[in-house]
Amino acid sequence: MMDSTNNLTPHTVQKKRRFRLPRWLNTFNIGLIMVMMLLGLALLAPLLSPFDPNVQNIQDRLLAPDAVHWFGTDRFGRDLFSRVLFGARPTLILVSLVVILTVPIGLAVGIFAGYFGGWVERILMRITDIVMSLPSLVIALALVSILGPGLMNGALALAFTSWPSFARQARTETLSIRRSDYLSAARMQGVTGLRLIVGHILPLVLPSAIVRAALNLGGIILAAAGLGFLGMGIQPPTAEWGSMVSSGSRVIFDQWWVAAVPGFAILFASLAFNLLGDGLRDKMDPRHDK
Amino acid sequence: MNLIELNDVSISHVQGSERNTVVHDVNLTVKAGECFGLVGPSGCGKSTLLWVLAGLNPHWSGSINMLDQPLSAGKVFTGDLRRRVQMVFQDPYASLHPKHRLRRALSEPLKLLGYQDIDDRLSEGFKQVGLAENMIDRYPHQLSGGQRQRVAIIRALLLEPKLLLLDEPTSALDMSVQAEILNLLNDLKAKRDLTMVMVSHDPDVVDYMCDHAVTMKAGRIDQEKFYN
Amino acid sequence: MTNNSSLIRIESLKIGLEDGTELVKGIDFSMGRERVALVGESGSGKSLTARSLMGLLPDSLHVQADRFELLGEAVLPYNQRQWNQLRGKQVAMVLQDPKYALNPTQNIGRQVAEPLVLHQSLSKKVRIEKVEHMLDAVGLPNPAQLRKMYPHQLSGGMGQRVMLAIALINDPQFLIADEPTSALDHAVRDQVLELISSLVEERNMGLLLISHDLQQVADYCERVLVMYQGQLIDQLAASELSNASHPYTKTLWSCRPNIDKRGESLPILDRKQIASLTEGAAR
Numbered sequence: 001m002m003d004s005t006n007n008l009t010p011h012t013v014q015k016k017r018r019f020r021l022p023r024w025l026n027t028f029n030i031g032l033i034m035v036m037m038l039l040g041l042a043l044l045a046p047l048l049s050p051f052d053p054n055v056q057n058i059q060d061r062l063l064a065p066d067a068v069h070w071f072g073t074d075r076f077g078r079d080l081f082s083r084v085l086f087g088a089r090p091t092l093i094l095v096s097l098v099v100i101l102t103v104p105i106g107l108a109v110g111i112f113a114g115y116f117g118g119w120v121e122r123i124l125m126r127i128t129d130i131v132m133s134l135p136s137l138v139i140a141l142a143l144v145s146i147l148g149p150g151l152m153n154g155a156l157a158l159a160f161t162s163w164p165s166f167a168r169q170a171r172t173e174t175l176s177i178r179r180s181d182y183l184s185a186a187r188m189q190g191v192t193g194l195r196l197i198v199g200h201i202l203p204l205v206l207p208s209a210i211v212r213a214a215l216n217l218g219g220i221i222l223a224a225a226g227l228g229f230l231g232m233g234i235q236p237p238t239a240e241w242g243s244m245v246s247s248g249s250r251v252i253f254d255q256w257w258v259a260a261v262p263g264f265a266i267l268f269a270s271l272a273f274n275l276l277g278d279g280l281r282d283k284m285d286p287r288h289d290k
Numbered sequence: 291m292n293l294i295e296l297n298d299v300s301i302s303h304v305q306g307s308e309r310n311t312v313v314h315d316v317n318l319t320v321k322a323g324e325c326f327g328l329v330g331p332s333g334c335g336k337s338t339l340l341w342v343l344a345g346l347n348p349h350w351s352g353s354i355n356m357l358d359q360p361l362s363a364g365k366v367f368t369g370d371l372r373r374r375v376q377m378v379f380q381d382p383y384a385s386l387h388p389k390h391r392l393r394r395a396l397s398e399p400l401k402l403l404g405y406q407d408i409d410d411r412l413s414e415g416f417k418q419v420g421l422a423e424n425m426i427d428r429y430p431h432q433l434s435g436g437q438r439q440r441v442a443i444i445r446a447l448l449l450e451p452k453l454l455l456l457d458e459p460t461s462a463l464d465m466s467v468q469a470e471i472l473n474l475l476n477d478l479k480a481k482r483d484l485t486m487v488m489v490s491h492d493p494d495v496v497d498y499m500c501d502h503a504v505t506m507k508a509g510r511i512d513q514e515k516f517y518n
Numbered sequence: 519m520t521n522n523s524s525l526i527r528i529e530s531l532k533i534g535l536e537d538g539t540e541l542v543k544g545i546d547f548s549m550g551r552e553r554v555a556l557v558g559e560s561g562s563g564k565s566l567t568a569r570s571l572m573g574l575l576p577d578s579l580h581v582q583a584d585r586f587e588l589l590g591e592a593v594l595p596y597n598q599r600q601w602n603q604l605r606g607k608q609v610a611m612v613l614q615d616p617k618y619a620l621n622p623t624q625n626i627g628r629q630v631a632e633p634l635v636l637h638q639s640l641s642k643k644v645r646i647e648k649v650e651h652m653l654d655a656v657g658l659p660n661p662a663q664l665r666k667m668y669p670h671q672l673s674g675g676m677g678q679r680v681m682l683a684i685a686l687i688n689d690p691q692f693l694i695a696d697e698p699t700s701a702l703d704h705a706v707r708d709q710v711l712e713l714i715s716s717l718v719e720e721r722n723m724g725l726l727l728i729s730h731d732l733q734q735v736a737d738y739c740e741r742v743l744v745m746y747q748g749q750l751i752d753q754l755a756a757s758e759l760s761n762a763s764h765p766y767t768k769t770l771w772s773c774r775p776n777i778d779k780r781g782e783s784l785p786i787l788d789r790k791q792i793a794s795l796t797e798g799a800a801r
Contacts, residue, residue, distance in 0.1 A: 180384060181379045181380075181381060181384040181385040182384065182385055182386055182387040182388070184344075184346050184377075184379070185377070185379060185385050185386075185442075185445070186387070186398075187346065187366075188344060188345070188346070188372070188375070188376060188377055189373075189376075189398070189399035189402075189445065189449065190372050190373060190399050190402050190403070190449075191398060191399060191402065195402075199398070200387060200390075203389040203390075204388070204389060331703045331705060331706075332674070332703050434560075434561070435560065464559040464560055464730040465730050465731045465732065465733075465770065465773055465774060466559055466730075466769060466770055466773050466786070466787050467559070468773070468775075469773035469774075469775070469784035469785065469786050470784075470786050470787075472775055472784060473783045473784055473786065476783065477783075491703050491704045491705075492704045493704065494704075494774065494775050494776045494777070495775055497775070497776060497777035497780070498775030498776060498777065498779055498780055498784075499775070517777075517780070
């Protein structure tokens, strides 16, 4: 064999390389930074906000953004910047509640259906189909009007209609690994029942459920804002983005910022979770690796 | 002594409400301590037969005696029988749980059986198959194909099986690694009084390893061959 | 070399990851219109080398070479369009598993004709004729009928013959076959290798046959290149294999089991010895 080291002459050719963004500047990291900002602002709202979000000051009503009120004031003279900061809190709490309620239910239904097959599967999946074909916002509105408006009831109402997509995905994935060699091997070693489901199937189904949750969060934020807009969410005077847009919409032609500021907050939050979810999916699915 | 006796065994694949018989009227016996080979082209039913012997496919008819007890069709293996029949799968990349470290994968069944000296048994197993013990905290994707197949062999042997089923144990491996694994299997068979049933599509491997082999064709036994 | 017009000439080819890990550590080889086997274990860099010859490496890999010529052209700086011109016309490849390499939604005739559509302008009638002729040449029965069949209706061996038909229909100058038989049944393997080898010889092409089973491919090649951990550690004529001097080649040559070796243990690699040998060679 020829000694290659002394051949490293200047005429060494290299494959052309395409221009690429720096490695750290990817969807996941941008989404993560935005979500962290959101969480930070919500947590530190009392420290960051220059005014009490609920104190009304009629003299200062509907002021345009200036050095004192950065985002202006609403029709009760409340500082919009402070209200938007505090408004992040109910939104994030509601979103977390929905996730905590839906992911476990969806996973349990899906894994049991996929693992047991037969009648168990048919019954569970038909229930899933039925819930899935309900119009989610209408059902949520109906539930809230029965249960009464509020944070917890809003979360319950949204959770009721958003678990089926998790169940379907978990079932499909369970089906695809049900006959895998490693599960057969585990059965041959005497691992059965709940032990097999929790210890062996769940770890493989969980990552994509988390991705889906992150992707769903954007939609849930919009739905939560929708409930607030229709007056079915958290009740005033507590700051909530949906109801803030709703009250701002009355003056949208003259004082557009009153509706636009919480509107942008909703956009930002929804985008943050969408980016995070997209990035997570790219990270976890090797097929997207390119 | 016969470890396995099959009389008129037929096996079907069940898909929904349809039954499709893929193995027809197989009669064969496997003696304790022998290496028995099942050879044939893909689709001949050899793997299907092996999965019945492994207790992973209950859709069969006829009569089967294994380890001195009659099996009943439609039932899964339990108790002592379950542990005494173990298998090494074809694809070492698919037979180890991707999210479990080796320690967990190997110790879980021992815990279920209530053993106390699990660490000793694991390190003994690693020694037997010639793997470094410090690999025990790795994930399967951090191992090469040959190393994974060695782990799969440890996993099977830890339960002290009487019957070791081998489903094309080397067909996914490099030729040079195949030699290492076949040597290992021969070693273990000599040391541990194991009976082996090996499925392969490579007649050379069966010629080299087995004491007794049948060739299958379209779901039936075509030829039987004894080596000595 | 048997032929002066070199099809492939490579000097100091290095393929590495972005973090600097070298997977192929500077190899040199050239080949003309001959049949050459590239042998090694998984991870030896043999498939990467072959893929670099087709311009099929992912962007995340870093390729460099002092010389990287295909058919006399320096192709390393080629872009996708230029590669597409070359691939399927001058250079063709047969992959490991026909199950994944054939498109399940298109019939065989269409897939075999595709390289013709891309690289030549022929009338439909001539195309069909060529396709049927090619299917016949790779030993498939009833080409006219087969043209209308779909991949799932074929066995593995037939699928691989179809792959070969696709590869050869534009009369390329050379063929790269990456483990063309490892997904096939043992009985079919020799048939497929025999077919590849004889077609290549008939058409006076070059063949680079990649495999991990030295004994099996030796009969179908004139020359053997042996790779180990990114280095080309041995090259020799296939007829010289039985008295190979390199210990790695020796073991690869003799580790295949057979009935005569019953009762004895198979020769295995002494990886430490080989590691010390390759280090010596690199210095």
